[in-house]
Amino acid sequence: MSPTLLRGHPGIGPAVEGIALVAADNFSARYDLDLTRGRFSRPTHALAGQSYVDAILVLNAAKGGVATAWMLREMKARRLSPKALLLNTANPIMAQGAAFAGLALIDRFSVDITAAITTGQFVTVDPASGIVGVHPKGQP
Amino acid sequence: MHLNDAEKAMLDGCAGPVRRQAMEHLLAVGRFFDAETLVPVSQAHVMADTEALGESGVVWLEALATAAPDHRRVVIPTITDPRGADLAQHGRLKQDPSFVDLERRAIVALRTLGVLMADTCINYQTIMAPVFGEHVAFGDTGSAIYANSVCGARTNFEGGPSAIASALTGCAPRYGFHLPEQRRGSTRFHVTDRPDSLSDWGALGGIIGRCMRSYWEVPVITGITGAPTSDEIKHFGAALASYGSTALFHMVGVTPEARSLEPLFAGPAPEAVLTVGRTEIDAFYDSFRPDDDRLDVVVFAAPQLSLHELAALARLLDGRRIHAEVALVVCTSPELRAAALRMGLLATIEASGALLLEGVCFYQMHAREIGIANGWRRLLSNSAKLVNIIGGYGYQPVLAPMDRCVHSAVAGRMVP
Known part of the structure; x- marks a missing residue:
């Protein structure tokens, strides 16, 4: 079965593919993550305790402070980063961090991205076009 | 481009x-x-x-x-x-x-x-x-x-x-x-009770910040009577920015682009989406209230303390001693630590056993690791911003006004 294509604003970073980790929650690297373990550490976060390493991370909006602008690069250097960030709404810090890290980022989709993708689905991400391909669970 | x-x-x-x-x-x-x-x-x-x-x-x-x-x-x-x-x-x-x-x-x-x-x-x-x-x-x-x-x-x-x-x-x-068009108001909040303490102002910022849906939303606050001090609006803004990822607010009658309500919006001013009074501010404090009175560390930071905050803290600590089982950490700028030394505030603060750091802020100094190294878990602060951030570092944060933070640090446990 061919993937469902979702269109966002053209983004930043390389084309990647991987397994989605999804929550209708927000995102800040400093506030929400344990960078040393690659896990969500904020107790109240919907993904608390879960690993984000190598995931296509799908969340609602960028929140919190400015540290993410540095931290995405350090997460990549430690091989403890997600493969891509898909957000309904990014803020400048997410864009700056993605540009600095060379991490894939797309936002401003025509649908609620956290409802259009479910955890475990295989996803292709093409920031240059802003298109995300969502495969049915279990595929490809 | x-x-x-x-x-x-x-x-x-x-x-x-x-x-x-x-x-x-x-x-x-x-x-x-x-x-x-x-x-x-x-x-x-x-x-x-x-x-x-x-x-x-x-x-x-x-x-x-x-x-x-x-x-x-x-x-x-x-x-x-x-x-x-x-x-x-x-x-x-x-x-x-x-x-x-x-x-x-x-x-x-x-x-x-x-x-x-x-x-x-x-x-x-x-x-x-x-x-x-x-x-x-x-x-x-x-x-x-x-x-x-x-x-x-x-x-x-x-x-x-x-x-x-x-x-x-x-x-x-x-x-x-x-861009001027991006600076227009998008959501209105009405305040019925003027916040009292700095932590109240932070709580107000946190309440509004929790309602913000994205960076691009600009809250407009009505109902504030009398200009806040620089420290009050500092705590308000820092908390709003932290909880909401918000970079701009307008406070009608206070901030320079908000002399009146109507011109702030692209069309007619909307009704307030939320009215905030003492009940809502108290509920915000309650959202951090723990089940017991254990206390490990009291922190005044985020933002760094101004000279007037340092003076207020020195007045509260004068002649008192921090409990041996509790640490009290204060963060300010290098210039203001030097000023505090010159003005005798530093001596008063440090005589209590408190630690006044310069050029740092608590959550920016490897807070997870220093918490583990010192056995700190329960953290009390008057900063609504800090208590928002620090939970992800393994702390159990509690918000309280500065005077209650000091009383607790002296008592060695959280006091009402």
């Missing part, structure tokens, strides 16, 4: 590889947000604590610093946000020496770029506040929201790499809060 000749020359490498790299970064961000041009900025504020930088960030700074002097030096006044270690007092916090070494390397690199190590998030209270209409590149959420809202300056949140890129080029992408 449309570039002028000087900007094109930098992009082409005529001013060296460092400025070319900076320009490429600004364009990548600008294109993401559909900026059409760059805007000249007059000063930059760089968040570059080493917990955020990590080894890779420090290596990147060190690489910039190897460029020829005329290719690497910043072209506008550029200062730093708090650092990750107080180099004179890190041992008292049991900070890992490797973090301190990283900090020293970052400082050398930043100085080589011509960055002034102000090490403060309250640059608007201690160094140089921007003026109305001034375009700047500020890299701390509290600093940016104060500049935009209270001063009427124009900035987006400029994280470290972007603030450095602006410092090296003298410009920033013209989008977001550099």
